[in-house]
Amino acid sequence: MTYVALSVCGTAQNDNKLHYTGSDGKRIYLPLGKISFADSVVKFNMGYPRPISKYRDSSQSLHKPNYRGYDNADFITLGCEGSIVLKFTNNGFMNLKGHDLTIFEVGPSRERTRVEVSTDGEHWIYAGLAKGGTSKLEFDDEKIDPNLLFYYVKLQDLKDECSGKSAGADIDAVAAINSVIRLTVNADVLFDVAEYRLKPSSKHTLDSLAQSIQVVQNATILIEGHTDSDGDEAYNLRLSDNRCQSVRRKLKQLLSKFGTYKFETKAYGETRPRVENSSDENKQINRRVEVMVFPPKDYYDSLPDN
CATH class of the missing domain: 3.30.1330.60 (OmpA-like domain)
Structure with missing residues (x-):
């Protein structure tokens, strides 16, 4: 090359505009800034037990994290073993150096999700486990092809907490660190x-x-x-x-x-x-x-x- x-x-863009903080206080640096967030819901399959109605708005998983507290309906709860497919419309993401993707999971419990990625929304590649809270994934860990440009993320709850009014993982945002x-x-x-x-x-x-x-x-x-x-x-x-x-x-x-x-x-x-x-x-x-x-x-x- x-x-x-x-x-x-x-x-140069102000570095303060490139840092985003999860509900657990972890700061995430996104080199391409605000365009780096998933901004469209493709599909939401609510799990069972279901969360109460105010936690079912799938659009709360889009754009930058905005969690203010558990009593505010500013996140989506997947329900036990529920899943959601999100799309990045302004950018994609790739397996490049360092961490590649961040899941902003919130709420009183740290709940894991299985993460898959796709170039077309139809064919999926396993990308790792998000361990709850603000979790970063490195695609090298799963030997993901560095030539592929992904636009879709699928998150599936792993049944860590299947009781209460927000059963299942609580998703505030999904961001591409290696945004392209x-x-x-x-x-x-x-x-x-x-x-x-x-x-x-x-x-x-x-x-x-x-x-x-x-x-x-x-x-x-x-x-x-x-x-x-x-x-x-x-x-x-x-x-x-x-x-x-x-x-x-x-x-x-x-x-x-x-x-x-x-x-x-x-x-x-x-x-x-x-x-x-x-x-x-x-x-x-x-x-x-x-x-x-x-x-x-x-x-x-x-x-x-x-």
Whole structure:
């Protein structure tokens, strides 16, 4: 991977905005800040015994933790052996260095949940046990593929406490520590055929890309270039690299006043097609630029080596 470190003017995001505290007083650092929380409920299967009605609002598991006390209905109780599926809509998460996911479990008892993750909401991978309270999971412990980008989390209560008015684990929030944003643009929107200079008509798309990135003020941005299989393999590799550099220069310009960003570029040419290059439609899908927004490199440098 070619690493291009570029100094960008701007003010880094205030670290105080990146720390969130669980009900047990544990502080969690989220490198990409407020976008890092699950923000959509896909499915809630209430367990039995059921919690009382005021603890059944599944939306209380979304966004940042806001637990004020057991008498307030600001968390969701799963019920004994109940489960909930949450989705991250603004970002995904990956198995990267350090801890990857945090479960904010609250209430008077520490109740465990089984945690699974998914790229598509259909196929699930076991990610570990959240042990109650503010629990962090490290996907390396379960040997999870570091190339997968997940968008879904499933939590299932493990029947630690099946009595009282809030039987089952009490979930306040779920956050991705190794949060990642993936933005994909069809290359035909940005470039003419066999060209690497940006088309004038690409301005709106690039402005939208920059706006999506601006929600994070300190990040590493990886720009990947892909082509179809038409033409020579070496030529396609050079073309995808030149296109990466064009997008990098433009994004650097657009983001110069909004934060601190470092850029990486990686040209793949025709080597990573999404679909077979068997039709014009498929070839268009494979011609693309992918922009990945990761936590900043200095965050990973600060973590101890295993």
